[in-house]
Amino acid sequence: MQALPGFRDFLPDDCAARNYIFSRWREVARRYGFVEWDGPILEPTELYKKKSGAEIVDQLFNFADKGEREVALRPELTPTLARVIAAHEREFKKPLKWFSIGRFFRHEKQQRGRLREHFQLNCDIVGETALAADIELVALCIDVLRAFGLTEKDVVVRISDREFWTDFLQQKAVPSDRWDELLQVIDKSGRESPENTRAKLGKLADPVFAILRGTKSEKLERLVDGLRALGLADFVTVDVGIVRGLAYYTGIVFEVFDRAGKLRAIAGGGRYDNLIGQLSDGAVSMPALGFAMGDVVLGEMIHEHGKAREKMQQAITADRKIDIYIVIAKEERRSDALTYAQQLRDRGYRVDYPLASAKVARQFQTAEQLSAQLAVLFGDEWPQVAVKDLATGEQELILNQELLAYLARSLSLSS
Amino acid sequence: MQALPGFRDFLPDDCAARNYIFSRWREVARRYGFVEWDGPILEPTELYKKKSGAEIVDQLFNFADKGEREVALRPELTPTLARVIAAHEREFKKPLKWFSIGRFFRHEKQQRGRLREHFQLNCDIVGETALAADIELVALCIDVLRAFGLTEKDVVVRISDREFWTDFLQQKAVPSDRWDELLQVIDKSGRESPENTRAKLGKLADPVFAILRGTKSEKLERLVDGLRALGLADFVTVDVGIVRGLAYYTGIVFEVFDRAGKLRAIAGGGRYDNLIGQLSDGAVSMPALGFAMGDVVLGEMIHEHGKAREKMQQAITADRKIDIYIVIAKEERRSDALTYAQQLRDRGYRVDYPLASAKVARQFQTAEQLSAQLAVLFGDEWPQVAVKDLATGEQELILNQELLAYLARSLSLSS
Numbered sequence: 069m070q071a072l073p074g075f076r077d078f079l080p081d082d083c084a085a086r087n088y089i090f091s092r093w094r095e096v097a098r099r100y101g102f103v104e105w106d107g108p109i110l111e112p113t114e115l116y117k118k119k120s121g122a123e124i125v126d127q128l129f130n131f132a133d134k135g136e137r138e139v140a141l142r143p144e145l146t147p148t149l150a151r152v153i154a155a156h157e158r159e160f161k162k163p164l165k166w167f168s169i170g171r172f173f174r175h176e177k178q179q180r181g182r183l184r185e186h187f188q189l190n191c192d193i194v195g196e197t198a199l200a201a202d203i204e205l206v207a208l209c210i211d212v213l214r215a216f217g218l219t220e221k222d223v224v225v226r227i228s229d230r231e232f233w234t235d236f237l238q239q240k241a242v243p244s245d246r247w248d249e250l251l252q253v254i255d256k257s258g259r260e261s262p263e264n265t266r267a268k269l270g271k272l273a274d275p276v277f278a279i280l281r282g283t284k285s286e287k288l289e290r291l292v293d294g295l296r297a298l299g300l301a302d303f304v305t306v307d308v309g310i311v312r313g314l315a316y317y318t319g320i321v322f323e324v325f326d327r328a329g330k331l332r333a334i335a336g337g338g339r340y341d342n343l344i345g346q347l348s349d350g351a352v353s354m355p356a357l358g359f360a361m362g363d364v365v366l367g368e369m370i371h372e373h374g375k376a377r378e379k380m381q382q383a384i385t386a387d388r389k390i391d392i393y394i395v396i397a398k399e400e401r402r403s404d405a406l407t408y409a410q411q412l413r414d415r416g417y418r419v420d421y422p423l424a425s426a427k428v429a430r431q432f433q434t435a436e437q438l439s440a441q442l443a444v445l446f447g448d449e450w451p452q453v454a455v456k457d458l459a460t461g462e463q464e465l466i467l468n469q470e471l472l473a474y475l476a477r478s479l480s481l482s483s
Numbered sequence: 484m485q486a487l488p489g490f491r492d493f494l495p496d497d498c499a500a501r502n503y504i505f506s507r508w509r510e511v512a513r514r515y516g517f518v519e520w521d522g523p524i525l526e527p528t529e530l531y532k533k534k535s536g537a538e539i540v541d542q543l544f545n546f547a548d549k550g551e552r553e554v555a556l557r558p559e560l561t562p563t564l565a566r567v568i569a570a571h572e573r574e575f576k577k578p579l580k581w582f583s584i585g586r587f588f589r590h591e592k593q594q595r596g597r598l599r600e601h602f603q604l605n606c607d608i609v610g611e612t613a614l615a616a617d618i619e620l621v622a623l624c625i626d627v628l629r630a631f632g633l634t635e636k637d638v639v640v641r642i643s644d645r646e647f648w649t650d651f652l653q654q655k656a657v658p659s660d661r662w663d664e665l666l667q668v669i670d671k672s673g674r675e676s677p678e679n680t681r682a683k684l685g686k687l688a689d690p691v692f693a694i695l696r697g698t699k700s701e702k703l704e705r706l707v708d709g710l711r712a713l714g715l716a717d718f719v720t721v722d723v724g725i726v727r728g729l730a731y732y733t734g735i736v737f738e739v740f741d742r743a744g745k746l747r748a749i750a751g752g753g754r755y756d757n758l759i760g761q762l763s764d765g766a767v768s769m770p771a772l773g774f775a776m777g778d779v780v781l782g783e784m785i786h787e788h789g790k791a792r793e794k795m796q797q798a799i800t801a802d803r804k805i806d807i808y809i810v811i812a813k814e815e816r817r818s819d820a821l822t823y824a825q826q827l828r829d830r831g832y833r834v835d836y837p838l839a840s841a842k843v844a845r846q847f848q849t850a851e852q853l854s855a856q857l858a859v860l861f862g863d864e865w866p867q868v869a870v871k872d873l874a875t876g877e878q879e880l881i882l883n884q885e886l887l888a889y890l891a892r893s894l895s896l897s898s
Contacts, residue, residue: 069527069529069530069566069569069570069762069763070566070570071522071523071526071566072523072525072526072527072552072554073550075523075525076523077520077521077522077523077563077567077570078520078521078522079520079567079571079574080518080519080520080581082520083518083519083520083521083583084518084519086521087519095831096828098833099828099831099832099833099834100828100833100834100835101805101833101834101835101853103495103498103499103803104495104498104499104502105492105493105494105495105497105498106492106493106498106501107486107492107493108486108487108490108491108492108600109524109586109600110487110490110544110556110588110600111486111487111490112484112487114484115484127549129525129548129549131546131547132546133544133590134542134544134590135488135590137487139487141525148492151484151485151486152492152494154484155484155485155492156494159494161849161852163838165835166495168498171524171586173525175548175549175550185523185524185525193838196838196839198838198839200817200838200839201838203821204838207825211828211829294821297818297821297822297825298821298822298824298825299822299825300825347484348484388518390516402615403712406618406709406712406713407712407713407714409713410622410712410713410714410715413511413514413515413626414626416510416514417514418513418514418515418516419514419515419516420515420516420580423578423608423611423613423615423616423619424611424613424615434576437576438516
């Protein structure tokens with residue numbers, strides 16, 4: 069029996085890599101003053117049918133539960149955020165800066181960088197229309213990537229403004245029920261042949277291509293200036309061809325790619341100033357913006373960049389280390405050994421020992437495999453115990469009553 | 484729109500409490516040398532139909548996905564562990580000490596301490612038959628509770644041995660297809676009237692009641708002796724009436740309750756030496772044992788015990804604090820302020836600032852609400868900035884070029 073296709077088992081090494089990603093995500097979001105929140109993994113299907121757009125709804129893991137409720141595994145977090153904000157916004161001072169780390173699900177064809185179950189960091193700012201919020205959000209997204217050791221040579225943030233296009237469609241008197249479809253065509257234009265795009269755009273083709281060839285947006289320039297003050301402008305390119313697939317974006321939108329162009333988008337987001345109002349049927353109107361970053365493409369990115377990979381490996385190794393391995397050379401010392409194991413664990417040390425009797429050499433081998441810093445041997449020398457530094461090989465005999473004080477000294481010195 | 488019944492939204496305070504529980508779980512498991520792993524949230528339904536027992540299967544969130552696979556949201560982790568171990572056991576030296584923290588789902592009637600989506604810590608030892616493994620596991624379970632500030636006055640671990648009962652049923656020549664049913668009756672006997680239990684047990688009633696009134700088990704006594712060496716015996720009571728609902732247990736089983744007897748079980752577990760073999764159709768035979776602890780009853784327990792509640796509150800407050808709030812008194816200083824915000828965040832400080840212009844008094848109010856340690860004011864005094872310690876109220880004017888060095892000194896002194 070295996071995991072379902074598109075779902076992953078996380079063996080200890082995989083889990084450590086995942087935890088490394090989570091802890092960097094969490095650390096940088098907190099540096100920016102974001103606070104963590106979360107929602108359920110299962111939501112009413114209706115929450116996504118209302119606003120997420122056709123592609124997401126087609127790929128839902130949805131079903132009727134035993135109480136005949138129509139439910140779905142969450143494909144994205146923004147509708148949950150809008151639901152929660154609409155219900156609780158009065159409890160919080162605006163703007164809110166919230167982040168969340170969790171699992172998301174899409175029933176789509178398996179392909180590189182796309183799984184059916186994956187993890188995302190979501191960061192959102194709610195209740196602020198000022199462009200300073202867009203700058204803060206894009207800067208956070210960039211700094212999260214920097215925390216993994218990725219640089220402006222490795223990744224690029226393509227920034228656009230959907231308002232720019234909706235203004236254009238309004239100007240051209242395009243009926244609003246065609247906007248979603250046309251925005252999708254513009255969004256895909258970079259990956260399609262110009263002929264195909266032309267055919268789909270009809271009369272709009274010429275003006276759209278003129279804009280794509282190079283139009284200035286004062287708002288986007290101010291955004292880039294803001295990022296320049298932070299020293300982050302080299303990560304950013306204005307690319308009005310970016311529109312984003314999700315239907316609810318209303319303003320600045322952005323996507324992050326590897327410079328080499330080999331991978332899918334690493335992250336993406338933007339403003340969705342109307343979504344909270346729409347989901348609450350107008351009860352709560354609240355500007356908002358956010359981005360999501362998935363663990364799968366990011367993981368591929370880390371693996372392909374030597375420095376980032378090394379940084380991850382070091383963090384994983386350091387995190388896995390145990391402090392003390394207790395070698396039980398004589399079974400009649402097991403009870404004494406366990407008493408000390410307990411006292412050391414109580415003081416916060418990571419301690420392991422053999423659960424069954426084993427040869428001393430084999431126990432030392434285990435201690436090495438667990439990257440223990442020290443081994444403490446309980447055996448013939450009792451009431452003395454032997455403390456061995458596994459890095460230097462130095463060994464010392466001490467009275468067992470002095471063990472705790474001795475270890476407090478030697479472990480604090482070496483860490 | 485609300486969350487589905489039995490599902491929770493985690494607003495920042497709830498999420499901080501949840502993260503506090505997770506971090507204590509993780510910390511203590513690591514002190515015991517356990518390493519983290521995880522599986523998918525969705526599994527083939529068959530995985531649970533095979534071995535989890537009727538109650539769990541009745542409460543599955545299960546459905547056919549868009550590829551017509553029968554799938555289920557995981558109700559428990561042990562079948563996934565057995566699946567993963569059967570596939571990968573050769574890659575690891577035994578015994579394995581693995582833990583996992585994640586979401587689980589049961590479609591059951593909502594009641595106190597039971598939700599449809601909850602979180603569990605799972606800790607398992609795989610590949611060791613020695614009783615030392617049972618001792619290690621129960622000790623870990625107790626130490627996890629101690630890490631929350633709970634004592635032997637607050638919680639009790641009821642320990643039993645299912646083998647004891649299966650030996651008995653074998654002795655009495657009860658056909659094995661009736662064992663599950665009879666074990667359930669024995670398990671529930673503490674909560675049922677003796678008459679009901681008698682009626683259900685029939686001829687077996689007298690010997691069963693004789694055993695429940697007090698029978699010694701040499702294995703259980705050795706287990707308690709082992710815990711005594713660790714100073715943990717006061718947490719433990721032998722209670723052969725505990726059998727556990729899950730069908731796959733084969734040896735030592737235990738459940739943790741509040742001493743006051745007001746809450747459901749906080750944790751439970753035991754040995755399941757045959758499960759891995761059964762799930763792998765005999766390909767891999769491997770003794771194993773583990774326990775699970777849910778976040779819901781544990782959370783109630785923490786809230787009902789002053790010391791534990793206070794400990795949690797302190798951790799949450801400390802964790803949420805930001806280091807520096809930047810007050811922008813003049814909008815023309817925003818760009819300078821942001822440049823410093825970026826540099827401070829780059830050095831690992833938690834920094835926030837206003838996204839829109841606001842009165843200085845209101846900004847200081849925000850700084851207090853965010854529990855910032857210091858406020859740095861960018862305004863008329865430029866090129867000097869004012870650094871204010873928000874605890875003492877002390878304020879100092881310094882040249883902006885000296886800010887980073889100054890903060891490095893004052894923040895390292897106070898933390």
